[in-house]
Amino acid sequence: MSYRQRLSLFVVIDSIIVVTAIFISGFLVNGDVYVLTEPILLSSIVLLTGHLLFSWKYNLYKKAWEYASIGELVIVLKIVSYSLLSALILQQIVLQEISFRLLAVTWLLHLLFIGGSRFVWRMYRDQLINSFPHRKRTLIIGAGSAGTMVARQLIQNKDCDLLPVGFIDDNRSKHHLDIMGIPVLGGVDSIAAAVEKWQIDNIVIAIPSLNKKELNTIFSECIKTPADTKILPMLEDLVTGKVSVNQVRDVRVEDLLGRSPVEMDLALLSDSIKNKVILVSGAGGSIGSEISRQISAFYPKQLILLGHGENSIYTIEMELKETFKGSSIEFITEIADLQDEEKMMEVMRDYQPDVVYHAAAHKHVPLMERNPEEAVKNNIIGTKNIAQAADWHGVKTFVMVSTDKAVNPTSVMGASKKLAEMIVQHMGQVSNTKFVAVRFGNVLGSRGSVIPHFKKQIERGGPVTVTHPDMIRYFMTIPEASRLVIQAGALAKGGEIFVLDMGEPVKIVDLAKNLIKLSGNSLDEIPITFTGIRPGEKLYEELLKEEEVQDEQIYPKIYVGKSTELFMDEIEEILTSYSALSREELRETLLELANRKPSPSHKEMLPISS
Known part of the structure; x- marks a missing residue:
């Protein structure tokens, strides 16, 4: 549908809604819908004109209602209220009296019909998307701004196979609340229970500001469950537009073992x-x-x-x-x-x-x-x-x-x-x-490092060979x-x-365990065996x-x-x-x-x- 066709459709629908609201109000107030009193006729003309003018001023017809939120509801409230205020002023000027009951009922019906017509479409669309049986039930770790953005994108993207059904957040003030209709099920220690109770297929870690220690803590809880664990892209990639919030990826071993990167002196390097x-x-x-x-x-x-x-x-x-x-x-x-x-x-x-x-x-x-x-x-x-x-x-x-x-x-x-x-x-x-x-x-x-070697062993079904249980490396x-x-x-x-x-430093055996779990296997499926320290190797390295x-x-x-x-x-x-x-x-x-x-x-x- 073109913008011109869409605009015409909304103008016609809104005109019908405004006239219907004023006449229903007349029936409710006067008991007879067919009595065209002066207040009803004047209010109809002013409300319809005011609604169209204020809708144009606040760009009501340019809103994408499938993404409607509180902001759009506030705009509808302003348009309806200003239109009613215009009718009230005209009644006082022309008729020298104000039909407060008529205008009050009209305001309520006008707001209900205009706002409802928009949000009914969004509810229908969301319900249609959520009803797709192929979508995987998803638990989002983090109910902050990033987590809610991920949830909104996943809900609204009909091509995405992830359906958010719950949040996890350590902020206790959010527990037992619903955000965008999605419940906050508890803190990080509740992940395993939530996965079992809500039949979760996927977990998405949606806290871009996590440090490595915090990520390891969360991941250690996630791998106790059968759900696949994914993570939001890096915050700088989101800000620069390289990726969007719904482009989640698998957790990599670099996420768990890396450290905060060294920032370069760009001017000196240049x-x-x-x-x-x-x-x-x-x-x-x-x-x-x-x-x-x-x-x-x-x-x-x-x-x-x-x-x-x-x-x-x-x-x-x-x-x-x-x-x-x-x-x-x-x-x-x-x-x-x-x-x-x-x-x-x-x-x-x-x-x-x-x-x-x-x-x-x-x-x-x-x-x-x-x-x-x-x-x-x-x-x-x-x-x-x-x-x-x-x-x-x-x-x-x-x-x-x-x-x-x-x-x-x-x-x-x-x-x-x-x-x-x-x-x-x-x-x-x-x-x-x-x-x-x-x-x-x-x-x-x-090339030649331990991680590619471990990955090949995992692909072959194991075992993963580690030289010594106490071997550590930077x-x-x-x-x-x-x-x-x-x-x-x-x-x-x-x-x-x-x-x-x-x-x-990191224990090599812990690295092996993480790689096995990141591959979607358990330690029972891919065993770890110890082969002994090779010639020239040390248990730990120094810098x-x-x-x-x-x-x-x-x-x-x-x-x-x-x-x-x-x-x-x-x-x-x-x-x-x-x-x-x-x-x-x-x-x-x-x-x-x-x-x-x-x-x-x-x-x-x-x-x-x-």
């Missing part, structure tokens, strides 16, 4: 990246590719994507070119091996990058235990080659991605990253380039890790090891050695560790002799040097203050 030449090594990997995505958002002049795997480099190149199509960014790919010293020099000479983000590394702990010579080649020699090339060709800032496994390492991978950190710190002492390292814990969802998301690396590059003064405050710890944050949630003694002569000796050692001898040599205590004569060197 100054260090915009219109600059940036090089990312390992650009096809999990961290390197995300660093490349986030750097591109600041519009560098050139972004050199350097990596050894041609498929992964091609993939990130195509993605970035599509995402930033039409921008002035020049994306350049270089297939190169960090162990090729001459190639590293050539790349630095050709592109003269302003900033290098060194994310390329071998990171798989058990594999490096079995192949320690490859850890030396890629993680130590590779870092040395690209760092020296950066120094030789005047790169302004060099940022190395490191790991918490470099602290008191028990693995070849951790030891090789610790020695690579020493090389970077040494370069920071002798070079005009600002060399820094960034240390963080495990990254959720990166976790962060790939975007958070990448933001930290980029922010470190902007904060760098030279020689620092940046460390993120990663919050509370700083005791002698490295500095209490002061240089940026919100970012610390700088104190510099310790650098064993450069010993590292050089390993690099010249490692090929002559057996794998076990090489492993012992790497671990001994990486864990060597500073000599008594070593004088602690504090990082440059920011």
Whole structure:
């Protein structure tokens, strides 16, 4: 129906309602509907004219009554009251008397018929939608503004298969009340009982401002039930219009294990990246590719994507070119091996990058235990080659991605990253380039990490294998890790090891349990088995050695560790002799040097203050 047709229909219906209301009032007051007294005739004309004029003034005919609420009812009340007031004034002026009983009854009938005609349509529509048998009974956690928005959208969206039948909210003043006709059934501790009593199929967590601890508390109650648990999108996505409130999604492990993200200093980052030449090594990997995505958002002049795997480099190149199509960014790919010293020099000479983000590394702990010579080649020699090339060709800032496994390492991978950190710190002492390292814990969802491994085991029906019931790790998301690396590059003064405050560590077995429950299975269906700690693994990881710890944050949630003694002569000796050692001898040599205590004569060197 066009707007003109809709307007004509409403004008005709309202005209009939107004005239009907005044004549019924005349019958009720005078006892005879066919007696056309002067007050009735005058009131009919004035009420009809006034109603149409005030309806136009308050845009009554532009309202979508399927979304009618208190606001629309107030507008109807104003129109009816002002129309009646006009009739009252005209009666006094023309007839010199006012038929109060007639006008009072007319006002009530006018309000009832006009308001009722609108709300009857909404009630019919809601009833029609709610009567669809395929809709899943849904419990909404949170009866605040977000929760009521979700409920309204779900009720009014006939294509949605979720039907809200109850709210859960810890605000006791809302308990036993109805909101939009939907009862508030109790607090979070009532979730299980509500699901059973009201035969709930789905639970929607509709509190965008929840912190991780509160979300874990709610989720732990939800997974006690057979209902599927979903969550409202992030608040910033709702505000920016990326998603709507009815686009609920499954709860992800990142929601439960993540921490409040580190906010970036956008102005500082823009100054260090915009219109600059940036090089990312390992650009096809999990961290390197995300660093490349986030750097591109600041519009560098050139972004050199350097990596050894041609498929992964091609993939990130195509993605970035599509995402930033039409921008002035020049994306350049270089297939190169960090162990090729001459190639590293050539790349630095050709592109003269302003900033290098060194994310390329071998990171798989058990594999490096079995192949320690490859850890030396890629993680130590590779870092040395690209760092020296950066120094030789005047790169302004060099940022190395490191790991918490470099602290008191028990693995070849951790030891090789610790020695690579020493090389970077040494370069920071002798070079005009600002060399820094960034240390963080495990990254959720990166290739080779525990979460994809657990998901594959769950898809196969289990069991999920965990090495030890007490094993704990720090976790962060790939975007958070990448933001930290980029922010470190902007904060760098030279020689620092940046460390993120990663919050509370997480038990791996708890992570496995959450993934099983998020997949819709129970622990009875997908069992967990313990396989024992693998070679090189620790029960828990640290982010700083005791002698490295500095209490002061240089940026919100970012610390700088104190510099310790650098064993450069010993590292050089390993690099010249490692090929002559057996794998076990090489492993012992790497671990001994990486864990060597500073000599008594070593004088602690504090990082440059920011």
